Amino acid sequence: VPTVGRGGHAAHMEFGRPARATHEQGPARFTRARWAATTLLALGALAAAEASVSSSPPATEPLAQGVILISIDTLRADHLGYAGYPAPVSPAIDRFRSDAVAFSTDISQATSTLASHASMLTSTLVPHHGASFSKGTGLSPRAVTLGEVLQQGGVATASFNEAGQLSPEFGLGRGFDKYEATWLRHDRCRLSVEVKHAETWLRRHDDQPFFVFLHTYEVHHPYVPDPRYLSAVERSHYTGPLPALFTSIDELDRINRGLQPTNQADIAHIIATYDGQIRSMDDGFDELISFLKKRGTYDTTAIIFTSDHGEEFGEHGKVGTHSHTVFDELVRVPLLIKLPRNEHAGASIRQQVRSIDIAPTVAHFLGVASSPHFQGRDLLPLIAGAKDRARFAVSHLDSGDVSSVRTTRWKLVGSRLFDLTIDPGESRDVSDHYPEIAAYLQAQRVALVGLAPILTGPTVILPVAEQPALAALGYVNLGPHPGNRSIRHP
Numbered sequence: 001v002p003t004v005g006r007g008g009h010a011a012h013m014e015f016g017r018p019a020r021a022t023h024e025q026g027p028a029r030f031t032r033a034r035w036a037a038t039t040l041l042a043l044g045a046l047a048a049a050e051a052s053v054s055s056s057p058p059a060t061e062p063l064a065q066g067v068i069l070i071s072i073d074t075l076r077a078d079h080l081g082y083a084g085y086p087a088p089v090s091p092a093i094d095r096f097r098s099d100a101v102a103f104s105t106d107i108s109q110a111t112s113t114l115a116s117h118a119s120m121l122t123s124t125l126v127p128h129h130g131a132s133f134s135k136g137t138g139l140s141p142r143a144v145t146l147g148e149v150l151q152q153g154g155v156a157t158a159s160f161n162e163a164g165q166l167s168p169e170f171g172l173g174r175g176f177d178k179y180e181a182t183w184l185r186h187d188r189c190r191l192s193v194e195v196k197h198a199e200t201w202l203r204r205h206d207d208q209p210f211f212v213f214l215h216t217y218e219v220h221h222p223y224v225p226d227p228r229y230l231s232a233v234e235r236s237h238y239t240g241p242l243p244a245l246f247t248s249i250d251e252l253d254r255i256n257r258g259l260q261p262t263n264q265a266d267i268a269h270i271i272a273t274y275d276g277q278i279r280s281m282d283d284g285f286d287e288l289i290s291f292l293k294k295r296g297t298y299d300t301t302a303i304i305f306t307s308d309h310g311e312e313f314g315e316h317g318k319v320g321t322h323s324h325t326v327f328d329e330l331v332r333v334p335l336l337i338k339l340p341r342n343e344h345a346g347a348s349i350r351q352q353v354r355s356i357d358i359a360p361t362v363a364h365f366l367g368v369a370s371s372p373h374f375q376g377r378d379l380l381p382l383i384a385g386a387k388d389r390a391r392f393a394v395s396h397l398d399s400g401d402v403s404s405v406r407t408t409r410w411k412l413v414g415s416r417l418f419d420l421t422i423d424p425g426e427s428r429d430v431s432d433h434y435p436e437i438a439a440y441l442q443a444q445r446v447a448l449v450g451l452a453p454i455l456t457g458p459t460v461i462l463p464v465a466e467q468p469a470l471a472a473l474g475y476v477n478l479g480p481h482p483g484n485r486s487i488r489h490p
């Protein structure tokens with residue numbers, strides 16, 4: 001067996017959790033004293049249990065009063081200050097990082113919005129949930145969502161998001177008591193807007209177990225930052241041929257079709273317009289943290305900060321777009337988890353984890369038994385220091401046509417093998433040098449995709465009234481007909 005991961009059978013590794021009744025053991029009423037008594041004990045006990053058995057023990061005590069999951073659409077893992085990015089893009093997130101556990105390698109399961117969020121919220125791979133924007137299909141009725149699991153466990157659930165590929169027509173609203181998907185002109189997409197909605201809801205619901213899922217397109221193209229944020233992150237004044245204050249989708253389209261030549265300074269400027277949006281989003285994040293602290297709920301709330309996919313800036317021939325490959329600039333996403341009372345604050349976890357691991361972690365925080373359909377694994381034992389089995393990360397294109405399987409060192413993209421330790425840019429196929437590793441990873445991928453039935457979701461055609469807002473994000477959805485799939489930047 002090649003020395004990748006710790007070996008073992010994929011089926012055993014991924015599907016160890018037994019089905020458990022959830023109704024009887026929904027989260028008990030939470031109190032601060034109770035939290036204090038249970039958190040340390042539970043995390044300590046889990047560390048031992050996870051090391052000795054293949055399945056997580058049932059969660060019976062809530063560790064947090066509530067969980068807030070924030071997904072910043074299109075946010076690269078490496079464009080945040082705490083991750084080493086040189087521009088001052090994320091002061092509030094960097095401060096938050098010192099209260100949180102940072103995962104340096106979190107891999108999303110798809111590189112487009114609908115498919116990736118569907119994986120995050122169902123803890124399944126793309127072929128197993130059926131949701132695909134390019135195919136014009138929503139979530140399969142057979143998929144089980146995190147919201148449904150929590151709702152059955154007595155948790156109040158709400159999502160405030162910016163529609164588009166998260167429109168309720170695609171099925172991601174299943175399991176939310178309130179699913180507020182707001183169509184906004186792209187230049188009005190702001191995390192701070194979604195935070196305001198969440199604050200109103202939290203004031204009425206944060207005395208009971210709750211789950212809030214926030215999403216924004218604020219960082220998504222076109223890049224139209226407020227000029228003051230652009231000047232905060234752009235080191236020198238740009239004097240080239242591109243617009244000085246923004247980057248439009250048409251501009252990116254022209255560049256990617258070879259109609260607009262660019263040099264290094266032009267690309268740096270495009271990146272600065274993207275970064276300016278991150279700096280703006282960071283202010284919205286700061287508002288959320290300030291609200292929770294003022295409200296007195298910061299300590300008892302678990303906060304998970306992540307993204308659905310990254311963005312390419314020339315690594316593999318395209319600029320300012322995503323969903324066209326499964327290379328690292330698109331599958332690597334940030335992941336910060338702040339535990340109640342800042343447990344394990346400042347810890348760093350280098351082991352590779354995946355977006356599908358988020359849902360079982362949220363269930364654990366809230367004391368709700370996870371679903372046997374979830375393919376991810378709870379991250380809390382790993383945080384507590386338990387010995388962890390390798391978490392193979394499988395990622396797909398939205399269409400499902402191309403997939404990758406990744407370990408900390410190796411990545412198989414289609415049939416090409418990359419050694420990430422010496423080739424993090426994934427430019428040299430070494431499958432001829434390491435055929436046994438390529439074969440091993442291929443077997444893992446086949447096993448993981450083979451764990452559940454391949455599902456196709458119901459056809460979704462968004463209302464005509466929503467098409468202009470969709471087009472502003474570079475999307476075209478006219479149904480599942482091949483001729484209508486001229487999506488420039490899905």
Ligand SMILES: [Zn+2]
Pocket residue numbers: 073074112113114308309
């Ligand atoms: Zn997205």
